[in-house]
Amino acid sequence: MTVMGLEVSDQLLGTFVPIAVYWVYSGLYMLLGSLENYRLHSRKDEDQKNLVSKGTVIKGVLLQQTVQAIVAVILFTVVDNSHKAAVEQKASMVVLIRQFLTAMVVLDTWQYFMHRYMHHNKFLYRHIHFQHHRLVVPFAFGALYNHPLEGLILDTIGGAISFLASGMTPRTSIFFFSFATIKTVDDHCGLMLPGNPFHIFFKNNTAYHDVHHQLYGSKYNFSQPFFVMWDRILGTYMPYSVEKRGDGSFEARPVKECKDD
Template identity: 75%
Template sequence: MEIMNGLHASDELLGTFMPILVYWVYSGIYVLLGSLDDYRLHSKKDEDEKNLVSKKDVVKGVLLQQAVQAVVATILFAVTGSDSESAQAQQASLFVLARQFLVAMIVLDTWQYFMHRYMHHNKFLYRHIHSQHHRLIVPYAFGALYNHPLEGLLLDTVGGALAFLVSGMSPRASIFFFSFATLKTVDDHCGLWLPGNLFHIFFRNNSAYHDIHHQLYGNKYNFSQPFFVMWDKILRTHMPYSLQKRSKGGLEARPTKESME
């Protein structure tokens, strides 16, 4: 694939590093928007006081996960073939690409739901591994991939590899799929409810839905990520919510009476 006046980067290289670039650029946009108090799901004061980990440690944790992710992606692309071997696949029709994306989304959601839920219900795994992510009681964008390294490998990296392999997408298609999945994951943790956000319009799984999960009362609910809510609804771990205005400004996602019964 040619980029910037004839410079060439292989599809495998872009598939490895483009989602990482997308992560930090999109997160940076949300950092700049963080001053929009009327659209925050938690106050800036709560973000600073309630979270149990510093932003510096969050950045270091995310960079570590992305390094592991890049290594696994490089190995995966090397094992599954080169640009020339996948050239025919890259000419797939829009219908085939749409089918591959849908299959990848379902595979990723299924893997992450059951792994995520198990990490909550297994006391050892929660205490020693998954609780690291829940140090962010008030989620924010660049904390989306802040996890224990083992969780990052099992939940995100292995899940992404399975989605890639089962869907049969090419390295070129994976650039767009994993960049899209990265945007969605960052958006789910952004802590903002912005009007006109397309992710909120097209997906029931969104920043408010995932914010419920990060609160104590929602710890055993809303496991689904990053796209659909089907597994939560099928297996009755879905906690409905309503958005209400806080007395000091901003919004708050609160469980409905139906979900507390």
């Protein structure tokens, strides 16, 4: 693929474009964070309730992205790229849509069951998954703040499985993983902006995931990043409503008491 007059391999772009997209898109949301009337939590809550500093979050995300890049390079090397290129030239829009949907379902399935297990296994939650839940008030660039082992299992391996299962090419993966990255950042941004297409087309959105980060919702709304089907099928869906607070900002509130599964 040619970028700014330079020939860059699809494998290289597939490795690093999603990482660049993560920081650019989350940076945009950090700039929009001053829009207090659209926040699910105040800036004060973000600073006081979170159990980890933003500097530590940045270091944790960079570590995960380093591991992610290494795995991506290995994966693209192992894949038969000449065969992939031949398939890519013949790929129709129908094939590309099928690959996207397959990758979305596979990634969601993997992450739901791994994520849920990390909550229900006390050792894994205490020593692994709780690192992500130090963000009681999620923010955009904290989306990939995880324990390194969790980042490897949930995100990196989950992404590799969805890539292989869908049969997509390295070039198609550039767009899929950039899209998945944007969606994940959006789910953690803490802003309910009007007209946000992710809130219009996906039930799994910023408010949905914010419920999961609260104490009352920690055993519900495990699904990420696209659909809510596994939560609904397996009884871990927590209904909620998004309402205005007295100060004009938003709040995601459960609409009925849920029983532990």
